[in-house]
Amino acid sequence: MQPVSREFGAMNNINPLLNHHQISSSLQEIGQLPQMLMGSSHFDPPTSHDDFLEQILSSVPSASSFPWADDHAPPQMEEQPAAVLASKLRQHQISNGALKALMLQQQLLLSRGLAASPDDCLLPMPHGDQNDVVDGTSFKSANLVNDATVKALFNGNFTGSLSQTSNQPHEHFHHPQTQNLGTGVGGSAAPAANQPAASGSSGGAPRQKVRARRGQATDPHSIAERLRRERIAERMKSLQELVPNANKTDKASMLDEIIDYVKFLQLQVKVLSMSRLGGAAAVAPLVADMSSEGRSGNGTQTASTSNIKDGGMTVTEHQVAKLMEEDMGSAMQYLQGKGLCLMPISLATAISTATSHSRKPPAAANPLLNGEAGGPTSPSMSVLTVQSATIGGGEPSLKDAPSVSQP
Amino acid sequence: MKTANCKNPHTNPTSIKTRFALRFLRAINNLNNNNNSTTPPLNSHSAAADKRKRCRAIRAAAYASMASAVGPNKAWSRAVLRKIRNRMKETIKKSTRAGTATVRESNPRNELSFGQENELRELVPGGEAMDFCRLLNETGHYIQCLRAQVQVMRKILHYSST
Numbered sequence: 098m099q100p101v102s103r104e105f106g107a108m109n110n111i112n113p114l115l116n117h118h119q120i121s122s123s124l125q126e127i128g129q130l131p132q133m134l135m136g137s138s139h140f141d142p143p144t145s146h147d148d149f150l151e152q153i154l155s156s157v158p159s160a161s162s163f164p165w166a167d168d169h170a171p172p173q174m175e176e177q178p179a180a181v182l183a184s185k186l187r188q189h190q191i192s193n194g195a196l197k198a199l200m201l202q203q204q205l206l207l208s209r210g211l212a213a214s215p216d217d218c219l220l221p222m223p224h225g226d227q228n229d230v231v232d233g234t235s236f237k238s239a240n241l242v243n244d245a246t247v248k249a250l251f252n253g254n255f256t257g258s259l260s261q262t263s264n265q266p267h268e269h270f271h272h273p274q275t276q277n278l279g280t281g282v283g284g285s286a287a288p289a290a291n292q293p294a295a296s297g298s299s300g301g302a303p304r305q306k307v308r309a310r311r312g313q314a315t316d317p318h319s320i321a322e323r324l325r326r327e328r329i330a331e332r333m334k335s336l337q338e339l340v341p342n343a344n345k346t347d348k349a350s351m352l353d354e355i356i357d358y359v360k361f362l363q364l365q366v367k368v369l370s371m372s373r374l375g376g377a378a379a380v381a382p383l384v385a386d387m388s389s390e391g392r393s394g395n396g397t398q399t400a401s402t403s404n405i406k407d408g409g410m411t412v413t414e415h416q417v418a419k420l421m422e423e424d425m426g427s428a429m430q431y432l433q434g435k436g437l438c439l440m441p442i443s444l445a446t447a448i449s450t451a452t453s454h455s456r457k458p459p460a461a462a463n464p465l466l467n468g469e470a471g472g473p474t475s476p477s478m479s480v481l482t483v484q485s486a487t488i489g490g491g492e493p494s495l496k497d498a499p500s501v502s503q504p
Numbered sequence: 505m506k507t508a509n510c511k512n513p514h515t516n517p518t519s520i521k522t523r524f525a526l527r528f529l530r531a532i533n534n535l536n537n538n539n540n541s542t543t544p545p546l547n548s549h550s551a552a553a554d555k556r557k558r559c560r561a562i563r564a565a566a567y568a569s570m571a572s573a574v575g576p577n578k579a580w581s582r583a584v585l586r587k588i589r590n591r592m593k594e595t596i597k598k599s600t601r602a603g604t605a606t607v608r609e610s611n612p613r614n615e616l617s618f619g620q621e622n623e624l625r626e627l628v629p630g631g632e633a634m635d636f637c638r639l640l641n642e643t644g645h646y647i648q649c650l651r652a653q654v655q656v657m658r659k660i661l662h663y664s665s666t
Contacts, residue, residue, distance in 0.1 A: 325637060328637050329636060329637055329640060336643060336644050339644055339647050339648065349620065352620040352621070353620060355624065355643060355647075356624055359624070359627045359643065359650070362654060363627070363650065365650075365654045366563060367559075367563055369654065369657040369658060370560075370562035370566055371559045371562075
């Protein structure tokens with residue numbers, strides 16, 4: 098029990114080396130799976146634990162035993178717990194689309210293939226006498242890649258559940274195994290996992306989990322690559338919180354959102370700067386207020402602003418009314434220059450009731466981009482605005498018919 | 505224009521807002537004092553041109569004051585300040601200095617989807633000369649500062665025109 102659990106713990110340790118989170122999660126699940134299986138029964142740890150698992154796996158899909166199982170000593174398991182465990186494995190297969198079983202199988206078979214050179218053992222699990230920690234150096238040695246074979250290996254797993262393709266993976270496993278035995282390369286499956294990983298990522302969801310191996314650690318490029326991608330994912334996530342409407346479906350749409358939001362903010366700045374025209378006289382007291390940090394400037398500020406406000410309101414409205422008679426465009430421009438816009442009464446009242454603020458209203462309507470509560474105005478003001486609009490001869494941009502009455 | 509920054513400006517948006525507001529108001533004040541144009545006569549074309557110039561000046565002042573409020577710690581603020589300085593020194597030359605050394609990670613597989621990355625680089629000042637990871641960082645901070653800038657400007661507008 099001990100070595101097995103340790104091995105699976107080691108297998109969990111190598112999860113960080115994995116390329117894909119999915120793979121790591123699935124491997125963890127796999128790690129838990131045998132533990133679960135083990136927990137249900139007691140047995141003497143065999144000389145090689147892979148035999149035990151082999152028994153499980155071989156008993157489940159079909160009667161055909163693994164051809165290379167003959168190499169090893171017959172397992173010393175009891176039949177009953179094996180059956181129990183096999184049934185559990187079957188359950189898992191059924192529930193998870195045989196991914197875990199396939200992974201187990203793969204690891205088993207690959208390790209078997211690598212049994213010829215114990216140093217190059219890819220996985221700690223199957224060999225009880227091996228070092229638990231994955232030997233990273235073995236991965237480096239695996240530069241010879243039988244891409245096709247390993248791809249076939251993975252592709253064989255990708256086709257359906259275990260029960261369906263029980264024969265196929267075996268055959269596939271045959272070839273890479275023999276070839277691996279021939280080359281004696283240990284982690285050959287590992288870097289090859291890159292390509293199946295790449296191809297698997299384009300495949301469907303159930304295919305992806307079975308592909309990447311821990312051998313990603315070999316290639317410094319891939320490590321840096323992965324780190325970079327993780328960092329980018331982190332940043333995207335933090336950006337997602339900043340940007341509104343951020344449901345990160347995928348990176349491209351997220352980038353689009355970000356770009357649009359930046360453009361929107363820059364546009365806001367532009368519009369706000371366009372509206373500064375009337376603020377000359379009022380800015381000075383604000384500056385004084387700011388620099389003194391709100392000590393005594395408040396009184397002067399409010400006084401000045403209130404004066405300006407009273408004056409500016411009516412002036413603005415008369416101006417707008419006048420302009421609208423001549424030319425709507427210039428009227429809108431004038432309003433825009435003030436940071437204002439025309440809106441129907443219903444909208445104004447809706448906003449004002451929604452915000453329920455009774456602040457001093459900026460003339461006639463919302464400032465153009467004002468989403469705050471300070472915007473609009475008491476209904477009377479909107480009435481005046483719309484009144485002047487009707488005087489002007491009907492405002493095409495108003496959606497509702499302007500009504501003079503107080504809403 | 506020195507304000508004591510006890511807190512880290514990048515983590516404290518309120519301090520950024522305060523500093524930005526101060527500088528921006530001062531800039532506008534200077535602008536008003538220099539121009540001394542009182543009422544905008546809307547009919548004449550020159551007035552419109554002046555208005556546009558003033559708008560642009562105000563917008564430039566906004567970005568400049570935001571960049572100076574942020575300080576030289578961020579790449580985009582450095583780029584903005586550099587641009588302004590260049591513009592002041594030689595009125596013609598834009599910030600070509602910033603864009604020469606483009607150190608982009610050559611990774612064809614990754615983020616160059618539909619030129620979004622390039623677009624983002626164009627949007628964020630100083631975005632040409634950094635890798636994508638750093639660009640995302642800068643974009644985040646830039647968005648925060650832009651948002652603060654908009655809020656402050658809106659408040660100023662609200663107080664000054666009511």
